[in-house]
Amino acid sequence: MEGSAHSQKKKWLTILLLVTAIGLGILVIWRVNTEPRTDDAFVYADTINVVPEVSGRIVNLAVRDNQRVKKGDLLFELDRRSFQDLLDKARASLVQLDQQIMLAQRSVNAQVLNASGARAGVDRARSAAKQAADTLRRMEPLVEKGYVSADELDRARTSARSTAAELEAAELKAREATAAVSGVDALLAQRVVVQAEIASAELNLEFATVRAPFDGVVVSLRTTRGQFASASSPVFTLIDTTKWYVIANLRETELASIRPGTRTTVYLMSKTAVHFEGEVDSIGYGVAPDDGGSLAQGLPKVQRSLNWVHVSQRFPVRIRIKDPNPDLFRVGTSAVATFHPTDRGDRRIAE
Known part of the structure; x- marks a missing residue:
């Protein structure tokens, strides 16, 4: 009777253990499906080559x-000496050019005055020639009537010819004076070039x-x-420590519920006891296949763990970390990431 009771007890214990195992298996499968987790992850930060x-x-x-x-x-x-030398030369050229512009402007001003005087002379000569011509026209009819002598008429004709010659000479002088007025446009254009050289030299000195x-x-x-x-x-590389990320490679079957903004929990293998909050920043849209297909240049290559069975491809998911510990986060550090799709926050981590 005792043996039968003992056997019955062992039977129920076995059933209980079996049910517990099945329950734990279901819980694990449910957890995996609802909250994907991967240890195929590493720390990443943006870098630049300092050139x-x-x-x-x-x-x-x-x-x-x-x-x-x-x-x-x-x-x-x-x-800085070579850059400073170029800057000093450019500034000296500007000073010299400004002196040339000033002297040229004075010359132009004098030429303008001469041209103005020549034009005034033309006006005076034109008035005198007109007056002499009018006098001659009035005197010619009076000779036949005896009011004007032939000698006076000859003097009037001589005066008309003389004033006409003076007018022609004044007009020629005015044209010459106007042609002699040369502007400073070329020098001013050259000054703009020198100013550009100064700006470039100042920038190189700053660089x-x-x-x-x-x-x-x-x-x-x-x-x-x-x-x-x-x-x-490049002289060296500079890691941007203002933003830290974790790149987690997830199977393609686990991506359906992952979206930008999905809350994540991350811990680093260097200190597993410390957990960090983060959220999905972006999800990779392409990886280079390793099954013999054509290689897509520039795409991340994620190795599959098995090559003798068909396994799901993995895509990199970029996680932005909130409040990272600067003493723990290093580029390339191994990490473990757990995603919480059902607890996706609406607020993104502040840039």
């Missing part, structure tokens, strides 16, 4: 490798000092003072 705008020798390297910097901090300085465009960390620094920095070659 000087101008070429020159580094005379002051103000940072070291793996140093944190603030926006506006001095990174390095190039030798000789390189400062941090944002808060970040200096990495891959492999040079020192005295190195010639080329405008086409």
